[in-house]
Amino acid sequence: MIEIKDIHKSFGENEVLKGISGKFEAGVTNLIIGGSGSGKTTLLKCMIGLHQPEQGSVEYDGREFTQLNFEQRIEIRKEIGMLFQGSALFDSMTVEENVMFPLNMFTEQSNSEKLDRVNFCLDRVNLEGKNKLFPAELSGGMKKRVGIARAIAMNPKYLFCDEPNSGLDPKTSIVIDELIKELTEEYNTTTIVVTHDMNSVMGIGDYIIFLHEGKKFWEGSNKEIAKTDIEELNDFVFASRFMKAAKGKF
Amino acid sequence: MNFTNFGKYILLLKAVFRRPEKTKIYIKAIFQQMDFIGVGSLGLISIISTFIGAVMTLQIAFQLVSDFIPKTIIGSVNRDSSILELSPTISAIVLAGKIGSAISSEIGTMRVTEQIDALEIMGINAPGYLILPKIIAGITMVPVLVIISMVLSIGGGYLGGTLSGAISAAEYIQGITTDFNPYTINVALTKAFVFGFIITSVPAYEGFYVKGGALEVAQASTRAVVVSCISILACDYIVTQLLL
Numbered sequence: 396m397i398e399i400k401d402i403h404k405s406f407g408e409n410e411v412l413k414g415i416s417g418k419f420e421a422g423v424t425n426l427i428i429g430g431s432g433s434g435k436t437t438l439l440k441c442m443i444g445l446h447q448p449e450q451g452s453v454e455y456d457g458r459e460f461t462q463l464n465f466e467q468r469i470e471i472r473k474e475i476g477m478l479f480q481g482s483a484l485f486d487s488m489t490v491e492e493n494v495m496f497p498l499n500m501f502t503e504q505s506n507s508e509k510l511d512r513v514n515f516c517l518d519r520v521n522l523e524g525k526n527k528l529f530p531a532e533l534s535g536g537m538k539k540r541v542g543i544a545r546a547i548a549m550n551p552k553y554l555f556c557d558e559p560n561s562g563l564d565p566k567t568s569i570v571i572d573e574l575i576k577e578l579t580e581e582y583n584t585t586t587i588v589v590t591h592d593m594n595s596v597m598g599i600g601d602y603i604i605f606l607h608e609g610k611k612f613w614e615g616s617n618k619e620i621a622k623t624d625i626e627e628l629n630d631f632v633f634a635s636r637f638m639k640a641a642k643g644k645f
Numbered sequence: 646m647n648f649t650n651f652g653k654y655i656l657l658l659k660a661v662f663r664r665p666e667k668t669k670i671y672i673k674a675i676f677q678q679m680d681f682i683g684v685g686s687l688g689l690i691s692i693i694s695t696f697i698g699a700v701m702t703l704q705i706a707f708q709l710v711s712d713f714i715p716k717t718i719i720g721s722v723n724r725d726s727s728i729l730e731l732s733p734t735i736s737a738i739v740l741a742g743k744i745g746s747a748i749s750s751e752i753g754t755m756r757v758t759e760q761i762d763a764l765e766i767m768g769i770n771a772p773g774y775l776i777l778p779k780i781i782a783g784i785t786m787v788p789v790l791v792i793i794s795m796v797l798s799i800g801g802g803y804l805g806g807t808l809s810g811a812i813s814a815a816e817y818i819q820g821i822t823t824d825f826n827p828y829t830i831n832v833a834l835t836k837a838f839v840f841g842f843i844i845t846s847v848p849a850y851e852g853f854y855v856k857g858g859a860l861e862v863a864q865a866s867t868r869a870v871v872v873s874c875i876s877i878l879a880c881d882y883i884v885t886q887l888l889l
Contacts, residue, residue: 443766444765444766445762445765445766465660465663465770468768469768470768472765472766472767472768473767473768475766475767475768477763477766479759479762479763480759481758481759483758483759483760483762483763484760485755485760485763486754486758486760496767497767499667499670500666500667500670500767500769501666501667501767501768555766
């Protein structure tokens with residue numbers, strides 16, 4: 396479980412996060428949603444330590460994270476898997492080397508053990524046999540799946556996904572969403588997905604936080620989100636004609 | 646580099662020299678960088694050094710037209726100029742262009758494509774993993790390249806002088822072997838060590854803090870070469886002042 400308390404973050408005069416709190420449970424898919432510039436990615440980066448919040452705390456199963464120094468954070472970071480918006484695969488490494496990278500850095504396993512783990516992770520994301528390809532040879536969806544395989548290589552307790560569907564076609568988006576949900580339930584990870592994709596919200600949003608102008612405006616599940624009367628949330632969720640037409644059917 | 650940048654540079658270096666997560670992986674990376682910096686630059690340094698030596702001999706011969714100055718002086722001047730200044734400094738400036746821009750764009754691209762964030766989230770010390778092997782390779786391979794450059798520059802002087810008829814082979818060899826002070830080699834290698842550090846660390850710093858996209862990576866790469874060259878010249882003066 397990850398708990399954030401009263402997170403504040405500014406860039407110069409611009410206060411991006413204005414006191415956000417929330418609890419993200421293990422085994423369910425937690426979503427942070429909101430429009431562009433609402434502070435979703437900034438909140439995610441504060442949670443994983445890429446940004447230092449001016450105020451507030453982040454606790455990983457009761458372990459305070461924000462006040463730790465680099466060395467102290469390493470132990471928690473070894474338990475974190477992260478899927479980046481642009482996949483962030485290492486260009487100079489093959490798919491196999493990318494997935495094996497955290498194993499090489501942090502485990503004392505033999506080469507065959509590491510290779511078994513890599514093959515298991517690649518099978519899990521339906522990329523068996525793609526070991527020797529380089530990121531430049533992969534499609535956007537395949538890169539995301541390699542990103543997921545790398546993120547789960549170390550059996551993470553916490554999985555963060557930053558806009559996992561951006562740039563993907565609807566069918567591939569659903570595959571990625573379902574994969575994230577399956578892995579979350581299978582390994583009981585605390586999964587947090589930052590997204591503004593409404594298919595993801597309706598498909599996998601067990602617990603959702605809606606950010607608006609740097610504040611937590613609403614929280615609930617995907618079943619509750621369709622019934623809300625909050626204007627800002629309705630404007631966001633039912634922005635497209637399709638969603639407006641489908642509103643009564645959720 | 647203003648004071649803020651200099652402070653950030655020092656803090657980055659502090660992070661670079663943290664204890665490595667896994668020494669074996671760092672050693673492998675060091676050898677890869679030694680291959681890139683050393684072997685990869687050998688051809689360019691060889692060509693430049695040989696021609697500089699040849700041109701130096703011709704110019705010294707042109708300027709020392711006097712019956713009172715023995716021609717062996719041409720060899721001596723060429724030797725000392727090559728060892729003390731031309732080989733370390735010209736090699737360093739050429740390497741700053743070739744290696745510095747490559748380091749800056751590599752690390753800058755990794756920054757803008759979130760690869761550095763990925764390393765940090767995994768719990769890896771990104772400055773150490775990315776920059777330390779490059780610095781170690783730089784401070785070991787640049788002196789090696791400078792030694793090769795010295796030999797080729799003096800050899801180039803021999804070729805240039807004898808082929809043009811500006812000096813005889815015997816006079817040139819007598820010149821380069823007369824009154825040789827081995828201390829000049831120490832000075833040159835000290836310079837090469839310092840330059841190797843600058844050539845790798847300054848571009849790494851410029852790349853590491855890039856914000857934006859392709860344009861900013863390119864700008865950082867240009868800035869890396871410019872700042873490296875100025876730093877090389879400033880350190881050249883300081884080391885020369887201190888050691889001679």
